[in-house]
Amino acid sequence: MIESLLVANRGEIARRIIRTGRRLGIRTIAVHSEADGALPFVTEADEAVCVGPANPAQSYRNVEAILEAARSTGAQAIHPGYGFLSENADFARTVERSGLIWVGPGADAITAMGDKINARNLMAAAGVPVAPGTTEPAADLDAAVAAAAEIGYPVMVKAAAGGGGMGMGVAADEAALRTEYDKVRAFAERMFGDGSVLIERYFPRVRHVEVQILGLADGRVVALGERECSVQRRNQKLVEESPSPAVSPELRERFLAAAVRAGEAVNYRNAGTVECLLDPSTQEFFFLEMNTRLQVEHPVTEYVYGVDLVEEQLRVAAGLAPTFDPDALAPRGHAIELRINAEDPKRFLPGPGAITTWNEPAGAGVRVDSGYVAGNTVTPFYDSLMAKLIVSGDTREEAVERARAAVAQFEIAGPKCNLPFFAELLENPEFLSGDYDTGIVSRMR
Structure with missing residues (x-):
């Protein structure tokens, strides 16, 4: 080690x-x-x-x-x-x-997956479903308009070098595309140093489901289940859960097989995540991107599969076998993660400040991964994430109940905080039903 x-x-x-x-x-x-x-x-x-x-x-x-x-x-x-x-x-x-x-994964895998267009093409060649979209960057506005006409509106305009929900815009028609193309291109050049733009089919009602993969030291790629990530604001995640309430056993098999093929296509080693869009009306899913790193939401997978993903990362990097049997992976129970951010719970605008009170919840099935304690200051220089509240239970219903209690017990004063939003979400009938999509937060607001 x-x-x-x-x-x-x-x-x-x-x-x-x-x-x-x-x-x-x-x-x-x-x-x-x-x-x-x-x-x-x-x-x-x-x-x-x-x-x-x-x-x-x-x-x-x-x-x-x-x-x-x-x-x-x-x-x-x-x-x-x-x-x-x-x-x-x-x-x-x-x-x-x-x-x-x-x-982490090898540099070649990071490079291959870092460009969204190249990643789409690689995945398509490996037999992983991809949404209709461009196979090369839209060189200029005319090319973007032509591509959108072929794909069909609405379309997503995306920075090819982007990630994490940044550098994206939706165009319902050509007029909107002309605006979004220039906006996304300028943002991509400023943030990523690469103004390449991808045009892709936009699905108005869609779920965001991802699969945790681990490329082992012996060359095998294994999948440790899926995570539901559809509770989002500005295309960025607020809540994740595993397993997804939208995924049947048959669909799960297809998801995991596709994710393994994605990893094998780039000789993947170490932890990574294959992110997909799921059309709930047809049960079709499409490759979105591969994150070549440990995800913020990895703890829900740790709970459901009984592994420490950081330890597994270290073991792979050291050339060691995993702590688990790759041929006997089986999920157990349900886990939910809430991202506790220093932001206004209504408009989700950042609200940094000095922390005067910080009391974390505890109890069965409750875990808090935090970056701060009372007396620290949340500064404006970095992401607003203060902590992750992770709860687990034998069933989704039990996990939700524990989440409600934990949110009520979590005391934070000083910076703005989105705990009131989670209290609202955990009583929302759409979320409780499990039949929700990426538009749930906008419907709540």
């Missing part, structure tokens, strides 16, 4: 990785910005190195500073968490060329 691990991230995911490292007897090293020096992940690591000012480009995305921290502390491996440098193929290559172990 790896003996020393640098965690190239912050907040709850850094704390989460450090927790598993400590359990496995691994020496952990945190890197942090000047703004994050007082956060729990810094003090909980065995060592900590400040890598720059608050601006992520000068700290958490500062490759040289992170590699120097690894060298100076004698780290053997680097775990990137999610976000920041986690899906940066150049960083992965640089880490390995420096003689360090990269806890």
